Amino acid sequence: MKRNGVMAKINAENERIKHQYFEFLKQANGRSEATIGHIERAIRKFEEAMKYVSFKSFDQKQAIQFKDKMGETELALASILSILRYVQSFFKWLALQSGYKRKIRLTDVEYFNLSDRDVRAASTPAEKKFPTLKMIVKVVNNMPTSTGLELRNRALIAFTAITGIRDGATISLKLKHFDVSMRRVRQDPKEVATKNRKLITTFLFPLDDSLEQIVLDWVSYLREEVLFADHDPLFPSTIRTLDENDCFIAGGLSKEHWSNANSIRKIFKTAFLAVDLSPFTPHLFRNMIVSEAYLRGLSVAQFKAWSQNLGHEGAMTTLTSYGTLSLHDQAELVRKSGQGSKDRPKVLEEIMAILDANKE
Structure with missing residues (x-):
């Protein structure tokens, strides 16, 4: 779409279907406004890369081109993965909508996928810095x-x-x-x-x-x-x-x-x-709290209580989202673990008690 010989930075048809998608995300998927904002920006990046052509022209070449353009940016691989997945989910939804079913092939949408190696690299948590x-x-x-x-x-x-x-x-x-x-x-x-x-x-x-x-x-x-x-x-x-x-x-x-x-x-x-x-x-203060839980040698039951205190339904959320150890703490705990512990039988009993309680 051109205005006065200049490529317009909007495509009215695209805007209408995006509005429907965002409403779907909010009302049907329960996505928050913040998350929808991230998705909107990701789709806009795709439009910018494709010069705002109609979504109906989408094919595997566009998916590959966009993926390559993202790879040329200075964005972290994890951010690129998120952007590609947001855009991919949009086109999967679009392929089911009236007026787009015959235009977009789901097999073409799969070309947004990164290699398994890149996905693993993007999913590997970096050492997160947080205040002590x-x-x-x-x-x-x-x-x-x-x-x-x-x-x-x-x-x-x-x-x-x-x-x-x-x-x-x-x-x-x-x-x-x-x-x-x-x-x-x-x-x-x-x-x-x-x-x-x-x-x-x-x-x-x-x-x-x-x-x-x-x-x-x-x-x-x-x-x-x-x-x-x-x-x-x-x-x-x-x-x-x-x-x-x-x-x-x-x-x-x-x-x-x-x-x-x-x-x-x-x-x-x-x-x-x-x-x-x-x-x-x-938000990084939450990581500090989990770090303190490690340093204080909490029992399993106590750690579960701290996890619940942070608003987590399960302790695994605490461990995976906030519990990544610094390299210094990792070294300390690994070296000290060889010294044995008199409390180990008690800890095992607590673990079994929690597991049994979760079965009920």
Whole structure:
């Protein structure tokens, strides 16, 4: 499609069928807006590579061409694999739609596949860097505490460290969701944006007493100093006011939730850079928690409890998604495992008990 002799960066027919696909993903497959956004960008990359021609012209040559173009980019192999799979799934769906059934052959769609070797390489987890508990304590201890905003920022990092709660859920928490006496956070999906909209009950992890006290002091400050009530945010957003030059500046704590987690991530980044440490996202604090579980030599039952505390239905999710050891920890545990353990029979009994319970 050309406009004034210039290739237009849109194909109306393509846009209409993409809209139908995204609606299918949302309503039939239950995909989140974030995931649909990733899929939309992947399909747009394909369109850009094919100069926005109609999807009805798709064939194996286009699949191979797109795969080759992705291979020429600086994207990680894992990212390329995800993009190709997103686009492949789209064309598999498209091949079943009216007006496209006779145009698209499913055998051509298979040409998006990478080689088995590339799939294995893309699926191999890289060593993930995440903050240590000592690093987080250092960051928190260095943070200023003169204003309500500064107290909030410090409590926010401390809270994330001892709960591992995702930032998307944190911004929607209310004071009533945190039971101080039980040290418990109830993530009610009716009000809290939990992953997959499930109820998650999280108790404060016993990682560091000072971090826990910071969180408790913050809740006390909200209730007693600024008179927040149950339905007010646990971590309120910032009031924006105008200075004498009509420029926006931070004016204090609001009684509104943040609309997204961008501000939280900026707070984390600023705090880490302030002590000359590489910044880490809130989500990587979950890896730190699992690392601490290893270091503390938890029993199988305790590890299961920690896993459940992170919102995982099974301990295998914790081990595979967050439990990859650093090379240093791997070496330490391998070398020490040869020393034997007096608790081994007890651990085996616990494993068998959990397996038996899962059968019921």
